[in-house]
Amino acid sequence: MSDVCCGPDPDRTGGGTAEQPDDGPDRLWRVRELQVAAVAAVLLAGALIGGLAGAQERVVDGTQLVAAVVAASCFVPGALRGLRHGRVGVGLLMTIAAVGAVALGQFAEAALLGVLFSIAEGLERYTVGRTRRGLRALLGLVPPTASVLRDGREVTVSPDDLGVGDALVLRPGERAATDGRIRTGRTSLDLAAITGESVPVEAGPGDDVFAGAINGGSAIEVEVTAPAADSSLARIVHVVEQARERKGAGQRLADRIARPLVPAIMVLAALVAGLGTLFGDDPMAWVERALVVLVAASPCALAISVPLTVVAAVGAASRQGALVKGGAALEELGRVRAVALDKTGTLTRNRPEVVGVLTTGAADRREVVALAAALEARSEHPLARAVLAETDSPTGVGPDDGPGFRPADDVTAVPGNGVTGTSDGAALRLGRPGWIDPGPLADEVAQLQVAGATVVLLERDGTLLGAIAVRDELRPEAAEAVARIRDLGIDVAMLTGDNPRTAATLAGQAGIGTVHAGLRPTDKAGLLAPIARGRPIAMVGDGVNDAPALATADVGIAMGAMGTDVAIETADVALMGEDLRHLPRTLDHARRSRRIMLQNVGGSLAIIGVLVPLATVGVLGLATVVVIHEAAEVLVILNALRAARTRPDPGLGTAVAAPAGDRQVSVGDGPCCAPAPRRASHRART
Template identity: 40%
Template sequence: MTAKPAHVTFDITGMTCASCSARIEKVLSRQPGVSDARVNLALERADIDGDSLDPATLADAIARAGFGAVLRRDDFAAHREADEAQAASRRAEERQTLVRLVISAALTLPIVIGMLPMMTGLGEAWISPLWQAVLATGVMAVSGSRFWREATGALRGGSANMAVLVSLGTGVAYLWSMWVMLSGWADPHAGHGSDMASHLHFEAAAVVLTLIMLGKYLETRAKSGAAGALRALGRLQPDTAEQKTADGAVRTIPVEQLVAGDTILIRPGARVAADGVILTGQSSLDEAMVTGESMLVARGPGDLVITGTTNTDGVLEVEVRAVGADTRLARMTRLVEEAQSGHAPVQKLVDRISAVFVPVILVIALATLAGWMLAGSDFETAMVASVAVLVIACPCALGLATPTALVAGTGAAAKAGILIRDIETLERATDIRAIAFDKTGTLTMGAPEVSWLYPVGGVSDTDLLRLAAALETASEHPLGRAIVSRAQADGVRVLPATAIRAIPGRGLEGMHEGATLRVGSERFLIEAGIDTSRAGAVTAPEGSGTLAWVAADDRLLGVIGLADQIRPHASQALADLSARGLATIMLTGDNEAAARTIAREANVSDVRAGLLPGEKLDAIRELAKSTGGHVAFVGDGLNDAPALAAANLGIAMAGGADAAREAAAITLMRPDLRLVAAALDVAAKTRRTIRQNLGWAFVYNLIGIPLAAFGILPPVFAGAAMAFSSVSVVTNSALMARWKPNFPKD
């Protein structure tokens, strides 16, 4: 029996405004097993979470609501195909909208020109009522039919959307004018009689539809641009790869057939087909689209390569480590998708308003009609005012305000090498008051080297290095790798220890040559009952940094000094954060002297050294209390995962441990600490754009609807205002897509 999924994604067709997305969310939330349903109007996508979901049942529910639903499969290749299909569909819709717009404009222009003298009070209309009717009928058939179809689908599904308002408004104006002409209010063959012309509103119906179609076309183009970053990521994955077989032959296969352990060739100009490690060859890679790094990066044997990056010169032979959905590109794409499908806290208010918006507008339009007639006006005057109310009320702007800004902001961040997990992360990132940093691998390069050896008790340098390396062969920690590398470079023969176990935050211990070996901090050895005073007052040479203490059973063997370089731009990055009024703190398990040396170089204002992982976690909780819950933590290692998860905002370096990236809310795709401030900037700008959009949408309706109801705003201007509202919101969001980190010059 096939297991039912706990998460389902559909591409949705037929949505036109916030009322549509709110309707689908409401329908989905009522389905069995659904715990959460999020519908993104800008991405035209529904994400559903729950227990044992049935995609067929969910698709049927969406169809009954009047919309189309296409299930997205889980694998990366299928996602890419779905994105391409959706992009093709949007291009087709854009072309169709443009054709409708051009034809409608061509039919509307003669009506406007012909009615211009009468509208400006300079004379009678130049166009006969019959020609107005013919041309307006053409506009209704070309553009009006689209809104009638959408309105019918919505009403059949039990909801009302923007298309209902447009169809009602323009339909009433058109049918009234047609009735006036055909009823013989005035002689329809009188040609240019001002009596009839003054009672016809063909131009209102035609102009409103044309302007709204213009708004739809501009909106479609702007939405397409805002979502460009996600589509660009999908296009980075090559379709084929050159696989090197066991007999040395090279064959071209689909990337879906690659498995971990395969060997592939990456020729100059080709994109890397899978994550892997270079076996042979030297080259420079363009990693801009994946990590945001604008400069070419030199890569050689032993270096990692990332799917989607471009090889610029040499031929590389690469051993595949991850393919398909397991690649960094796929994980990055998933993170961006998840962030873009979220709802901002303020969106909950918008959703509640959108759910009742169209019914409320219909009531206001009827009240306007009744109010004018009770005030003694004729039906025509009352009708024109109510039509204006129907036309100007646009829930599109409300529905597009949040998702378009979110899509553009997270997309721009991804281009710069900043992956934002969800909308809540954007909210939290704008209120940070203090940022704590791990040291090794975060503030420093994470590639230390042995700088000096200090054996005691007659132990030789070689034996000190050999015994320490015997334990560290099992370690993935940068300090352990440095000790092993030094032993290999010195030609020291190392036999791995046995029964090795890691003591978090302290070091390693294991059995070797009949003795219990320990390598770690001085605190680790003291807790094991080892006298470290035999080393005397160890004075580390300048820049040696971290000290690794080595012991066998209860006897101290010596101390190894390791040096690590501070990351480029670290000092500049932290100075920038301090200039913004943010407190900067270093939390490290390293010794006090090494920590303070790095802190001085990096411009860190506060240092807390010698911390175990649990103590680092306690420090984050303490900082959260002192800042009112506004602390961020930047780390990269496995032991940083608890602190990253506990911080109000966890920021992980992409080159670090998987556990760190999973625990973090933001991942920096390249080890440039200036991206920390950039992440805060893009979060603030995205939230600001969302609020600007929502402010404009609310103010527009609060001002426009009363003006229309009181007859101050005629239907033609109401239609123009409606189109302008949606376009302005989407354009404001599209500007967000141009955001780039503002790094000061070195």
């Protein structure tokens, strides 16, 4: 139950050494607490039947006492161990109440208290164990054996024996035993169990393959890039298990209430017994009333209300391809009322392509592309990759003549503007309009920007040579995802370092009205407060170049984080899949889970608020309070289980048509580049 409620072993709930999580029994009838409760319940029922049948009072009382002792064996030893270590919890309150009831001769009430409390403990243990097993079952996606090529022969080995650099053979229908990169062959990969997306992705040489992925096409050869113990799948399980220990605001509130409440209850019970004995007619009646107060005010349901919901909700989110870093992130995500979306890699595919090349009389097309590639040769920026890819195209510099360029010297990045360098003694600059004057190309550059392209200008020794237009296609599901976020009552804004015209075009296609363009990374962080207007806000980016904004937002969400260590470790929430519709689904799940938390906390406090006064004035007896109190705990457990349920999203299993606003751009003698097929590459973005 948390460190306030003593379960079967209090050492497992606080202050102990780190252990492998106990997943508990996989069947309800195998839970020890429930087995003990069943035995005690049978004894209690036998005693009650015997009493009705006229059995001797001594036999009936003895059977009831045995039932009480059997039921108490689930929580009394743990409560005493906790007391020895200075921990005062609900288990101790139940122990005092049970011992007091036995001392007063109320054997049936003591047995009933023990039976119901043990049932609640057992249900909690089973529920937590089930959610842990559901998460750890992800590791079951790793096959027991793997085929590798060693010394020219194919051999079968255990996944634990795989080493970095091994050549893994993956046949149709087989699962990948660990992470790797395709060497030879083309196929389709089913990542549904990992990312939650049921549409297979096309993959070929150079693309990543993740542990648990199913090869849905032809046989491929994969170079192992990580041991099985460090695979993306293993990291997911590790991160989510760590997340269970992180407490959210609601859980901290429940703890703040429950911790002082336990000793306060003991003081209240002592006052009821003491003052009643001094001023009342029947001292034993006041002692009994004090025991009733002790049970009525026990914050057991309050103590488990939030952590149990968090465990269930985080586990359910992970099965949908969303890593939520514990209760704090879950609660903040459920409170979000504004979302800021980065453009590149979030709203767009993050696969920019050259869609146009403009030239002046000072250079031809081949020279413009070659000099731009010379400056970008060692850059990992997406725009740089697009320029370099153009050198290998039929209309580019051309692979037949070699690379067609030599990397420039003294290359220096100018943040937010572009790059500078030298080639054959000439000073080169490549960057955005404004930093470089577009001069005679101004009108054509403006047309490209209106069409949604990003334009960079090339200058040599102060003379404009030309411009290269690059466009990153909008994700086909972006408009639908934005609409669904708005349906949740959440405002959406787009933040980008791109020029305002390109940003406005893409935002219009996605259905976003609030656009902030021409931003540096630090500018994005500063804009979050004005966008939020005092409301909780989430920033959605790639987890690397949006780090300042992700850290500033109430919730940082990394998009397409599968296989990206930095994104998984730095973001509060990491969406493993590339489909943007995961975002509204995760937001909806978090909002629903937060409502369940609030219901549990409010209901638990209401039960205590009603039972304590009634118990204090003697309206309710011990048996009635025990039944109501433990029934409330069971209801909290059942309500928390609702957070483990996931709602099906048929849209994530279907292809999405490209938005009507998507069109190819062709200016000057640049080629029309059709959108590339969706691939399985999820490399870290810079």
